Amino acid sequence: xxxxxxxxxxxxxxxxxxGGAYCTKLMADMGAEVIKVExxxxxxxxxxxxxxQGDNPHPEKSGHFFFLNSNKLxxxxxxxxPAGSDILKSLIKDADVLVEDTPPGMMEKLGxxxxxxxxxxxGLIMTSITAFGRSGPYKDYKAAHLNISHVSGQGYMLPIPxxxxxxxxxxxxxxxxxxxxxxxxxxxxxxxxxxxxxxxKGQLLEISRQEALMGMQRIxxxxxxxxxxxxxxxxxLHRRHIGGMIACKDGYVTxxxxxxRQWESLLEMMGNPEWSKESYCVDxxxxxxxxxxxxxxxxxxxxxxxxxxxxxxxxxxxxPFSPVNTAKDIVESEQFNAVGFFKTITHPVMGEVKCxxxxxxxxxxxxxxxxxxxxxxxxxxxxxxxxxxxxxxDLIRLRQxxxx
Amino acid sequence: MKNGPLHGLRITEFTSAWAGPYATCLLGFLGAEVIKVExxxxxxxxxxxxxxxxKSFSTPNESPVFDSLNLNKKSVCLxxxxxxxxxxxxxxxxxxxxxxxxxxxxxMPRLGLGYDVLNEIKQxxxxxxxxxxxxxxxxxxxxxxxPNFASIGGLSHDTGYPDWPPSNLxxxxxxxxxxxxxxxxxxxxxxxxxxxxxxxxxxxSQETVAILNSxxxxxxxxxxxxxxxxxxxxEIMSPHNCYPCRGEDNWISIAVSSDQExxxxxxxxxxxxLADDARFADMYNRWCNQEVLDEIIGTWTSQLEDYGVMEIxxxxxxxxxxxxxxxxxxxxxxxxxxxVLRAVKHPVMGESWVxxxxxxxxxxxxxxxxxxxxxxxxxxxxxxxxxxxPKEEIKKLEADEVVY
Numbered sequence: 052x053x054x055x056x057x058x059x060x061x062x063x064x065x066x067x068x069x070g071g072a073y074c075t076k077l078m079a080d081m082g083a084e085v086i087k088v089e090x091x092x093x094x095x096x097x098x099x100x101x102x103x104q105g106d107n108p109h110p111e112k113s114g115h116f117f118f119l120n121s122n123k124l125x126x127x128x129x130x131x132x133p134a135g136s137d138i139l140k141s142l143i144k145d146a147d148v149l150v151e152d153t154p155p156g157m158m159e160k161l162g163x164x165x166x167x168x169x170x171x172x173x174g175l176i177m178t179s180i181t182a183f184g185r186s187g188p189y190k191d192y193k194a195a196h197l198n199i200s201h202v203s204g205q206g207y208m209l210p211i212p213x214x215x216x217x218x219x220x221x222x223x224x225x226x227x228x229x230x231x232x233x234x235x236x237x238x239x240x241x242x243x244x245x246x247x248x249x250x251x252k253g254q255l256l257e258i259s260r261q262e263a264l265m266g267m268q269r270i271x272x273x274x275x276x277x278x279x280x281x282x283x284x285x286x287x288l289h290r291r292h293i294g295g296m297i298a299c300k301d302g303y304v305t306x307x308x309x310x311x312r313q314w315e316s317l318l319e320m321m322g323n324p325e326w327s328k329e330s331y332c333v334d335x336x337x338x339x340x341x342x343x344x345x346x347x348x349x350x351x352x353x354x355x356x357x358x359x360x361x362x363x364x365x366x367x368x369x370x371p372f373s374p375v376n377t378a379k380d381i382v383e384s385e386q387f388n389a390v391g392f393f394k395t396i397t398h399p400v401m402g403e404v405k406c407x408x409x410x411x412x413x414x415x416x417x418x419x420x421x422x423x424x425x426x427x428x429x430x431x432x433x434x435x436x437x438x439x440x441x442x443x444x445d446l447i448r449l450r451q452x453x454x455x
Numbered sequence: 456m457k458n459g460p461l462h463g464l465r466i467t468e469f470t471s472a473w474a475g476p477y478a479t480c481l482l483g484f485l486g487a488e489v490i491k492v493e494x495x496x497x498x499x500x501x502x503x504x505x506x507x508x509x510k511s512f513s514t515p516n517e518s519p520v521f522d523s524l525n526l527n528k529k530s531v532c533l534x535x536x537x538x539x540x541x542x543x544x545x546x547x548x549x550x551x552x553x554x555x556x557x558x559x560x561x562x563m564p565r566l567g568l569g570y571d572v573l574n575e576i577k578q579x580x581x582x583x584x585x586x587x588x589x590x591x592x593x594x595x596x597x598x599x600x601x602p603n604f605a606s607i608g609g610l611s612h613d614t615g616y617p618d619w620p621p622s623n624l625x626x627x628x629x630x631x632x633x634x635x636x637x638x639x640x641x642x643x644x645x646x647x648x649x650x651x652x653x654x655x656x657x658x659x660s661q662e663t664v665a666i667l668n669s670x671x672x673x674x675x676x677x678x679x680x681x682x683x684x685x686x687x688x689x690e691i692m693s694p695h696n697c698y699p700c701r702g703e704d705n706w707i708s709i710a711v712s713s714d715q716e717x718x719x720x721x722x723x724x725x726x727x728x729l730a731d732d733a734r735f736a737d738m739y740n741r742w743c744n745q746e747v748l749d750e751i752i753g754t755w756t757s758q759l760e761d762y763g764v765m766e767i768x769x770x771x772x773x774x775x776x777x778x779x780x781x782x783x784x785x786x787x788x789x790x791x792x793x794x795v796l797r798a799v800k801h802p803v804m805g806e807s808w809v810x811x812x813x814x815x816x817x818x819x820x821x822x823x824x825x826x827x828x829x830x831x832x833x834x835x836x837x838x839x840x841x842x843x844x845p846k847e848e849i850k851k852l853e854a855d856e857v858v859y
Contacts, residue, residue, distance in 0.1 A: 102674035198775065201778035204779050238634060270519075271626065371599045376608070378675035386593055389592035
């Protein structure tokens, strides 16, 4: 058996959003045992989110759920019933880490507040992910991911550049911000687990989704206080760079030239055109002032190339050119396939599905696929009967009482 | 004051720009000692330019961008083009638990500081290389910055409006890569804690972005679909957008996830009749008629202050939050109460403003203990104090531009 980085680590996940689910998926992929707790019958909300295989909105065919829950064990449980709360408590008693994303006060209401849990398991690392944290005037405010994207300062700056500032700012596409919250939380969880390996003690970790995304935006978020300017999405600020988003034959490419040698290489690549010898191009400050018109000249050179051609050419001059990829481009990318970014996972309902793995390669403890995402309640018997010693008749009674 | 969970660990980094430095900065918040190896010969450009602030600096010790990404660290100047400096770097690695580098693939081995060499010196070393595309594959030598990773990873294509060009994306993309590197290092540290074994991690920044697009990738893999960017819209929820508020460039984001919330929104707008309007009677109908709906809501919000709308709607249980600029983030009462933006004293800048660590740990708190290091500020402390190089010899090494 191959060794894993997190083998032996025990995690209980009680989450309904992407952040918590992604945080625990990353641990499961590296060998931790993760028990995912889903509401009975309905299951996790992610089961009702697309994309669905064959556009069939079947709860076991959501690609979104499939990705977020690989390598986890899945049970159904309703902790709002006293017997359900007791069961969750007994699972947490043996866990190293609990990740939960209920609103502030909810765990206490369920009889599962940190004070209670610490008493039964002093080694527990309880990770609480909330919208705005557990204190402050907005602590009880509701927020969908859209709201968090905007209230963290990310949305206000997008898209870059916005040709019309009177059109609403936008959130980053897809579910990205939810994943960002998951990876932010994970850093604290693993650091606390490392510490537990030394001290044997657990602790309470608090993560605010708003602050997690502000952390990802830390330069821009503090920008006003440092420079007296609130950078927005309007073109006047962003066009002062040489480069940007440039149209070519079959889409767009991104070009940057933060370093003088990259600007020089760019000119060389374009055959040192006459216009580039003008003083306003030679002088750095003037070049920045007139970047809009210079960018038009660069765009004129680039428009005859395909993305692939200009990226290859530019990179051969060590200029940071890159293609604007769609999903198709990434799935078919030679580079992504060469590094083994995709692997095929076999799922009992979906069959074989090519799936993104991880953005890194560990030399000794590689990413592993032990099992596909759990079917709804797939591990109820294993967890309830084998581990918690309920007998099968109890299982029926618990099901009849809407507890599992 | 209590120490962070990683107190006692030492990290040596050979990184520049944003993605490498912030990875170790996160671990530094958690108590690890981070030694930054840099050189006058090629100074980290984030000491001079601030991409997303459209600002540049003339000396290496006055950039709030560098400060924010290198808090708590020590700086030692080693000119790695000199063999003597490489020998010192090896000694540093021998005293470190973790080495992190983000040079172009091949550069560290060429300098004599590749994993194989350092692993021989320090058997249980954890060594992470962070690069644009990874250490293998046809594009491995391609260079790039955050906007490049965003475009390669599919985020540019996915962010913005379908009738506008794809969005350019700036710094926060690097911080995703940094956060990924931080948790990957922690996974390896946990493995080392159990097994005594170090390892090598090859991390690709473009993949750290692409993995967050897994939904989009799976839609193509399973259904051959390439989705267009869609502004603030959600696949299921409606209303789900940003709406104009009183004043200039002020916006409120509103997300409605149930019929009950919709009825509450109608009531709050003083339009209870809308709740009975067949066009908006359920989530499906609201989604199909979201353009009309957006106009109705926008007309209402445009007469109000952004914070006012948040208060009205949160009171009735509807998720609403303003799209905040950097200036508004600074003034926000919730963030002020939670001390999310903080001033750090700095010997050259006086003070610089940064975002606090994005987690709260009850027992082993994360902390900002000091400003980012001045260039070479800790030469003597590290070379003499840690490595035991006599002070006279350091003077000679300085004269020979080894310590430079």
